[in-house]
Every structure is written in C-alpha cells, then in structure tokens.
Amino acid sequence: MIVNIAFEGCCHGELDEIYQSLQRLSVPINLLIIGGDFQAVRNWRDLNCMAVPAKYYRLGDFHDYYSGKKKAPITTIFIGGNHEASNYLWELYYGGWVAPNIYYIGAGNILNFDGVRIGGLSGIWKEGDYYKGHFERVPYTEGTKRSIYHVRQYDVLKLYQVSERVDIMISHDWPAGVEQCGQLSELLAKKKYFKSDIDNNALGSPPAMSLLRRLRPRHWLSAHLHVKYAAIVRHEPRSQRNNAVTDHASQMTEYFSQLPKAGNADEITVDIDDLPTTADGAVANNYTNEDEIAIESYNGQDANMIEASNSQKVVTDSVDDKINLDEGNLASAAPILEYQVDTPVSFDEDTISGRPASACPKSVVGDTATGPTENTTDACGFTETRFLALDKCLPRRNYLQIIQVRTQEHNGAHKLCYDPEWLAITKAMESYMSLDVQQPELFATSTERERLTRDISDAREWVQKNIIQLSKLEVPNNFHRTAPPSHRDDSSMNTAKLQPTQYNNQQTQDFCDLLGMPNRIWREPGQ
Template structure:
C-alpha cells in the first residue's frame, strides 16, 4: 500500500500544504495537486497567468524553484486555469519545475510504486478543443486563456490507454459526475452551480468520456472549491455507464430522460426542457448511496474516521491518528447492488472516436473533489492505494504504455490553430493501433530493458529567480526559455523537440 495525499487547488500555498501534511501521524509517500498550482518563478511569470492584477501574487513556489526550500514530499501536479502557462509549456511532456516537484504535462500516465496515475491538465472550452497548441509568448489576453483549454489531441492520447489505471486527475470535473453523488448537498454549499447543472454546462465532457473509457479506481478533481464525493458504477464496455440507486429518484429520472433527448434536453429554443424537474425541486432518495467513499464510514457529514486535513487559524492541521487512515479499497464499505439507469452524455462531440476492447478498468470509479487551501476548508485528504509490485525506493517512473502512445502520436501534434483528427476512420484507427504496438516494442527494447524508466532528477532553472528579477522590466512578459528536460525526454523516445522554437 502507498499513502497518497490529495490536494485540491494549490494557488501558490505550498508552505501551508506541506506544514499541514507534517502534522499527520501517518507517512505520506506522494502528494498529488489537482491544478492551479501557480509555478511562478518571478514577477514576469505573473504576466503569463490569467488572473486579475489584484490577484497576481508570487506565492511560495519561487522559494522552491530557487533552492531556498525543498519539497519534503514528492509532489506531482497537473495544470489548471490559473497557471504560469509559459513555464508549463516548457515542460509540455512533463518535468521537474523544482527539486522534488513534478509537473505531469498536458496529458500523461505515470507510475509510482506500481500505482498508475493519469493526468489531464487544463479546463474544457468547446471553442478551443479542436485547435492545435498554437499559443506562444508573448501571449495576448486571448491566448493567455486559450493555452490552458484542453485539446482533443491530448485527450485522444489518453483514449489509447488499454491497461488498468488506478488514479486519474483532472482540474475540472467530468461532466455529469455531480449526479452520481448527493447533489442537494452540493447545491447547499454552492447554490450558484444550479444554473450550470440545470443547463448541463458543468464540467468537462471529454473528461467524462475518459472516465467511462479508462474506468480508474479513483478520479480526483478540484476547480469548484468544494469537497464532493461520488461513485460511478460501470457497466460492460458495450453499454453506457450507469447511475446506481436502490430506488430511482426524481432527479435521476430527470437527468436520464433529458440526457437521452436530442440537443441534450433542450427544447427547440435551446432552453432547458420546461417540462423537466428542476434540481431545486428534487429530494435525494434516502435509500441512495450515502457513503464517505474515501473513509469507509457511513454518512458523509460526519468527520469521524476521515483522513481529512482542514487548515485551521494557525495554518496547521490537527494531528490525525494513524488508525484513522482511509481503508484500503478492499476494506471500504461497498455500495449496495441496485437497479441501473443509463447515463448518456450528449455533450460530447461526435468527432470523438473510441474503440472498446474488453473490460480493462475497474467496476466502479470513486470520484473526489476538494477545496482550495484556506482556513476551515476541506482541501486535503489521504487515501491508501494498493500497489501491483513491491518497490523499495519511492520514485516516479515513466509508464511504458504511455511512452509508446506518445511516440506513436507525436507526428500528429499540431502547433497551428487547426488540428487534424488523427484517427477519424476505422482504417486510421487500425494504423494508429499498429503504430502504438510497434512503438511499444521499441520502448521495451530501448527504455525498459536498459533501465531508463525512472524519471531522472534533471531539474534545471531556466528563468531568473525572484531575487534576480529586473523590476524595471517586470511589467513585460518573459522571453521563451528552452528547457533541457524536454529535450532529454524527446531524445529518450527518439522524437523531435517541437516545444522549443529557436
């Protein structure tokens, strides 16, 4: 088993997060942060972050970048919508942003002690989904935002995963996942979400398709600054994912019926079906699943047994006894088997092409979203995950399957505004599958067998640290930096480095 701490949005508060983890009486093997990390090295990086000027704060990261501080726990993170995007672009394939702090990349699967962890950076916006990665510094106000919008190319790479994945991390929620938990409790905390939920505009449709496709043990998200849990039970691959309850609630009936309607439950005028049941009218059935699924305890309102850290007034967490650690997956209370109703996500564009070849995922996915790091907020939780192998040293490693997918799909990556849909027909899918198979053989021979799976500790500072800032020019965006980590990765796979533009 490995003990993995999960943090919601970081927003530059690394010191508080690490101090909170230090108060735990259980050892933490890995920290995962679900975006809005804000790897800001200096004041010029702030000019590449899409936040209002009054929120442009350096935060704690620059101290870790400069070497003044070192992360006490191996930390990995994905990108959100409030990032120094210029720095993350340097490490498009992933890399160390500071010693012991690793950016996972635009999309990825990594391996930590036998636990496979996938990640998808950014947030969903339909208008930019089918574009290439065309944004480069200096950013306009538009490209400063479009650069963190999820691209179909990066999603389709994850669709090629065929081996079981334990954890997937995304910044925004998979579209519709809120309906697999206690929705009324969510709306009690976040009333303003009702409109988006009513209009089926909340979350990322591609992320939900990935959840249905990959079927990981856990799916972790942030973005909405609230703790929320849900259980998504999966049906065989030839059927849709289902909502499972002992009795069909009116909310479930409403969501299922409208999801199956043309135009995603909208009438001819493009408005939500007026005959439907409004979310505020629905009462969650008392017989529905009511588990704190990450603690194994009945009743999600009770803090007993939760491995949960709340930032107190002193910015430190209270001590948590080791016996309260989240139970392993095999020990957790299981949801009751029950009737199922088809969940269909009509928001997903028809340009997505997925081939299913058997049940390689888990029968259910446990979803957890957490808050940001603030006093009295639920921003941190620990889970125990079983490993597939005994690993002595806790190191982050490349995943052979992902390396093969990256090598096979690299030629299709676009750096222009347009992006070719690279397997739109059955013959193209077969050609891609064969390319991945050949790449997997190559990876086995030139990476796995020669002992190059462990990610090297090759961090290098590319930009000036805060102490070296030229404040006379800090109002301008920085130049583009060449990161040798990206070149090392491309050399490892024998692919061209198109991230660096000379």
C-alpha cells in the same frame, strides 16, 4: 508495500501551508498529488502569463522551491489548471520537474509510482478551443493567455489509447454529470449558483467524463470548483470489446461533434476569473480575494473532518472501503482510504457510450452514493469509480485527503517512473500534434486508425527494447533552472510588466531523445 498518497485540491501558490499540514500528520506521506492551479511562478514576469487580473498578482511560495532556498519534503506531482504560469508549463509539455521533487504531469500523462498507475489531464474544457492545435506562444494576448489552458482533443485522444488499467486519474475540472452521482442537494446547499449550470448541462468537462467511462479508474480526483464533493460512478457491464484498438477514435470525434455548447467553463461565478482583466503589471504581495464567498465548514454524510492545530481542515472521505483508526493523533482522527492494487490488466478496445455527456453512467441516489461499497475489477478496469473533488488551500476549507494503497512493489524505493504504454502512445502519436491554430481532423478514416494501431504496436516493441531492457523507466532527476528566480522583496517587481521570453527546457529535449522523436515544443525565436 503500503503507499500513502495525499491529494490536495487547488494550490494557488500555498505550498508552504500544504507541506506543513502534511508534516503534522503521524502517517508518513509518500506522494502528494495537487489538482491544479499550482502556480509555478518563478519570477514576477511569469505572472504576466497567468490568467488573473493584475491586482491579484502575488509571487506565492513556489519561487523558493524553484530557486533552491527550500526543497519539497514529499515527492509532489500536479496537473495544470486555469490559473497557471502557462509559459513555464509549456516548456514541460510532456511532463517534467518544475523544481526539485516537484513534477508537472504535462498536458496529459500516465506515470507509475511504486506500482500505482496515475493518469492526469491538465487544463479545463472549452468547446471553442477543443479542436485547435497547441499554437499559443509568448508573448500571450489576453485571449491566448486563456486558450492555452483549454483541453485539446489531441491530448484526450492520446489518453483514449490507454488500454491498461488506471488506478488514479486526475483532472482539474469535474467530469460532466458527475455531480448527479453524489448528494446533489447537499452540493447545491453549499454552492447555490451551480444550479443554473447544472440545469443547462454546462457544469464540468464532457471529455473528462468520456475518459472516465473509457478508463474506469479506481479513483477520479478533481478540484477547480472550490468545494469538497464525493460521488460514486458505477459502470454498467460492457459487451465484448472490439479488437481494433482505435475504433473509439472515430466514434469519439463524432460524439464530440454532436455535443451542445458547454457554456464558459473558464469562469467560476464568484472567483477571480469574473473580474475585469488588465495588463498593467505586477503589484505588491498583499493578496486577498475580497470576492471570495465565505462558506461554513461542511460535515455531511460524505465526509468526516477534524480540526488541525492551526484551524486547518484535513478531509477524509467515508465513501471508500476501509477505515484505519489509531486513537490520539491527528492522522488517526482522519480516516485513511485503503485499497489494493493488483497487476494491471491489458485489454482490447472499448466503445464509447452514446449517452449525452452530461448524463452519469449510472445515477446513484440516496445514502448509497456515500456509503462504503465493494469495488472490484474486471477486464475493463474497475466496476465503479470513486470521484472526489476538494477545495483550495485556505483556513477552514476541505482541501486534503489521504489515500492508502497496498501495492505489489516491495523495494520501498518510492520512485516516480515512466509508464511503458504511455511512452509508446506518445511516440506513436507525436506526428499527429498540430502546433498551429488548426488541428487536422484526427483518425478520420479507417486507414488512419489502422495505421495508428500498427504504430502503437511497433512503438511498444521499441520501448521494450530501447527503454525497459536498458532500465530507463525511472524519471531522471534532471531538473535545472531556465528563467531566473525572483524573491518577494525583489525590486524588479516594480518593472516586471513585460512577459518573459520562452526558454528551451533541457528536460523536454531529454524526453524527446529518450523516445527518439523530434522536440517540437521549443521553437527558435522568430519561428
């Protein structure tokens, strides 16, 4: 079966335009992946939980999908970025439907869609918050409004337990050092102000690069920096894997404790993050970003771009294996990336590289960085990872990519399903998550690592018996509204200066019940 997957960079509330762009293609899209800054704003009060200056508040398109006025025409999954209604996403920490047919991956997750194994890590890297617990709750301060979307070590270590091959991995910010694996001079020609961060090893996320090395996915997709960029990360052969499933945990903890300061990854030099922040309430829906720097459309060696009917750009990347072209229509003018998904391979534990996080696993220079190459698999995953970052949804920007996947699934149902290995990891590691400012040190002793190994093994057996054998892997369509929706002409916009209360989302309770674990995401008022 062929699965057509579209990847879009930063959303920034422009759902209508994204769906309209996809519907103009002749190739039917089965799944849409959005790389963050989704902005699932249900009402005007949610805007007070999003880290943007008040003068940029806008309701966006999402509230129409949340209220039921519109329905997403394509199954959509997204990760969280650094411009989100964080109060709503926290309700669905483990993942869930934010609206019918639109699924938030959660803080970290592995999902299956028609045989394609897709992983995601929400948020962005900032070292000062990396070792903290998930302590933030509404009402947010200006500080916690930002710290809540900073990646936590706990969520990274959960993904580090994944041992079966991942086809597509998504993060909002780029893996640290990945810019060295593509045409860096062309990137700097488009984004000159990146040079300082690159020179200081401060561009991108060290935990994301660590995961890229560990998981070796077929594709790694990112957004955040508002530029299209392609690269190939070629992986060096690995030695015989250690049999201890969590040896990497202590190695990873030591590895990150030695990292240099990574700078302030929150702030993009010319984006709205750098503007003064106030809390003086919602403003009218007349959003324009006068600080946005206009860039000419790029048509370099690593991209082929074609004009859409409304001057939008659909971007495809020639870094991949096979090009399918049919003359005479929009979809055919955009080459489609195609590859084969084989049966996932289980393997024993990996060890983390000792190289600095800013170093690319294997630098690729010259035309080889953007030319088609053969990507094979071994017992450790793929031999190379195809990195692609895209822009945000604006006219004449490179924000869409189509990936065509051949899978061994033949039912044509296009269902989103839980991943058995991830369910086991989540169940086994739930007790390690801190909801306080301090996160106790994770896997500090060999005894703790051995215990986790046993717990994951026991959880795999539990999942097999209580979920797989009972045919409960399909993600249920259990969306329901929590907060009331607003509308663009809602008069409440003039009084919605207060933050909302936190809501108890039944989807999170259902997920916790599925795994037989407590729901600690919801706290009664006053707790």
